[in-house]
Amino acid sequence: xxxxxxxxxxxxxxxxxxxxxRGVSVPVPATTLKSSPKASALVAATGGETVGVNEKVISExxxxxxxxxxxxxxxxxxAIITPSGHDYIxxxxxxxxxxxxTNTAGQPTADGxxxxxxxxxTATAAANTAKWAIVAAGCERDAARKVRKQISKxxxxxxxxxxxxxxxxNRDSQLRVAVVNQNTDVGRLARLMNPQVICLDTxxxxxxxxxxxxxxxxxxxxxxxxxxELT
Numbered sequence: 001x002x003x004x005x006x007x008x009x010x011x012x013x014x015x016x017x018x019x020x021x022r023g024v025s026v027p028v029p030a031t032t033l034k035s036s037p038k039a040s041a042l043v044a045a046t047g048g049e050t051v052g053v054n055e056k057v058i059s060e061x062x063x064x065x066x067x068x069x070x071x072x073x074x075x076x077x078x079a080i081i082t083p084s085g086h087d088y089i090x091x092x093x094x095x096x097x098x099x100x101x102t103n104t105a106g107q108p109t110a111d112g113x114x115x116x117x118x119x120x121x122t123a124t125a126a127a128n129t130a131k132w133a134i135v136a137a138g139c140e141r142d143a144a145r146k147v148r149k150q151i152s153k154x155x156x157x158x159x160x161x162x163x164x165x166x167x168x169x170n171r172d173s174q175l176r177v178a179v180v181n182q183n184t185d186v187g188r189l190a191r192l193m194n195p196q197v198i199c200l201d202t203x204x205x206x207x208x209x210x211x212x213x214x215x216x217x218x219x220x221x222x223x224x225x226x227x228x229e230l231t
Contacts, residue, residue: 050074060084068094075136080119086160089138095145096138112217113150115143117159120202126210132156144168147197151175154217155197156210162199169197176223182209186216194224 051066052074059082063073069092075081081089081096089096112132116123117139127134135150137143140160147155147169157165162179169177178195180186182204189195198213 053079055079057082058085060088063088063092063094068092070094072096073138079136081138086118086139089142090140093141094138095142096136112154112156112214114214115146115150115155115157117143117157117165120158122205122207122210123158123202125207126214129207129211130214132214140164140168148172151196154214156213156217157197157199158202158210160201162201166197166199169199180213186213190216192224 049070050072051068053062053066053068054076055062056076057080058073058075061084063069063085066073068088072095075096088094111130114123114127114132114134115137116134117137124134126132133150135146137146137157137160143157143160143165147157147165166177166179169175175197176193176195177197177199178189178193179199180189181200186198195217198217200213202210
């Protein structure tokens with residue numbers, strides 16, 4: 001079943017209300033932030049063009065309240081960005097910074113990186129099993145920027161519109177980026193193309209399927225000898 005962004009937003013708000021009715025702590029709505037004396041505890045400026053947002057659910061209202069347009073935002077581990085929040089991030093060129101997964105030593109893992117747009121339990125579970133880092137991204141352009149910082153290791157972009165992220169990255173002639181779905185023979189793709197980056201929509205994937213994608217990626221950056229690069 002597919003939901004519109006408006007329906008997802010409504011469901012998110014309903015869940016938050018239900019949690020609140022059961023005594024579970026939930027983020028204060030943005031309308032309250034504007035007048036609440038505790039706003040400074042929920043939104044912490046981290047200096048310059050970066051704003052720290054201490055919310056677990058980040059909507060457009062929250063981003064407007066903290067004046068995030070054109071800036072970088074630092075979000076908590078595991079924070080969820082609502083559809084309206086993602087739209088606002090895309091429209092206003094916001095960069096999201098947050099590493100969601102670390103190894104037992106407390107340092108980001110180095111075996112590979114998942115660039116995650118939005119939230120995905122299956123992607124998080126697969127990354128933790130494979131000992132890959134998870135880096136949050138606000139939109140496809142933000143994901144493309146963060147891929148370039150991780151390109152020394154295999155990268156999988158999850159979420160958003162995979163074809164948009166791949167298109168942005170494939171403008172660089174030094175990158176090989178492929179879009180896959182559940183029917184793609186990723187092992188064969190890796191042999192023929194050895195992509196440095198794979199982009200996919202996490203909807204419908206299981207953690208086991210995503211693990212196969214991660215395992216199919218290699219650390220090598222060179223194209224296979226049979227791969228015909230455009231000149």
